[in-house]
Amino acid sequence: MSTPPHSKIINRVARQTLKPVGVKRKGQSRVWLDDNGWWVTVIEFQPSAWSKGTYLNVGVNFQWYPKEYFAFDIGYREAGFVEYKSDEQFESQAQELAELAKAKVLEMRERLSSPRSTKDYVISSFQDHRPTLWGEFHQGMSCVLTKDKNEAISYFNQVLSNPHDAEWEIELKEFTSRMVKLLESGEDVLRFIDEIVNKSRELKKLEPTDVKFSEIA
Secondary structure (H helix, E strand, C coil): CCCCHHHHHHHHHHHHHHHHHCCEECCCCCEEEEECCCEEEEEEEECCCCCCEEEEEEEEEECCCCCCCCCCCEEEEEEEEEECCCHHHHHHHHHHHHHHHHHHHHHHHHHCCCHHHHHHHHHHHHHCCCCCHHHHHHHHHHHHHCCCHHHHHHHHHHHHCCCCCCHHHHHHHHHHHHHHHHHHHCCCHHHHHHHHHHHHHHHCCCCCCCCCHHHHC
16 A cells, blocks of 8 residues: 555655754554653544544653553644645645754753753642642652652552552552562662663663663763
């Protein structure tokens, strides 16, 4: 099957705009990844089931929990649907989306450039939202990065006190409980997270990384 014109345009402008700043395409998909070891910015030119065109989704996926899929832990929809009407019209608008994606990539690199800036960004990102297990977990992990042990445990205890018991929630609580025990015991929790990052990357079929969580914190 030949590639539709609008998909060709998306692939071309994304390659021209994102590749020069180190962002790589995920296989032959409409997803691009800015891989920074323990976190990845995910750029998705999401199609519609009803019309030719694209949405733009951009978000950060942390690798400090073992998942086999990419998730938008922070961020998501950056632009509404752009419909393909003609090559000229769509290329211009697709270029704008690609430039927006590039700007978000560079912004995330700055926001996650140090332990303190990471913690500030993660905690502030969830402040105006209703508490969720994932939000509390990520806030706790950002405190581990800055070695704020008591604050990390406080966020983790919020996860553990949640009464919901879906399978994924139970698994998250079990992992969180292990984090609390490691923090309370004084063991090297950062090296444990290094192992988790590598496991998470392996599950996503990402190449091994030399970026060590323990060396950043």
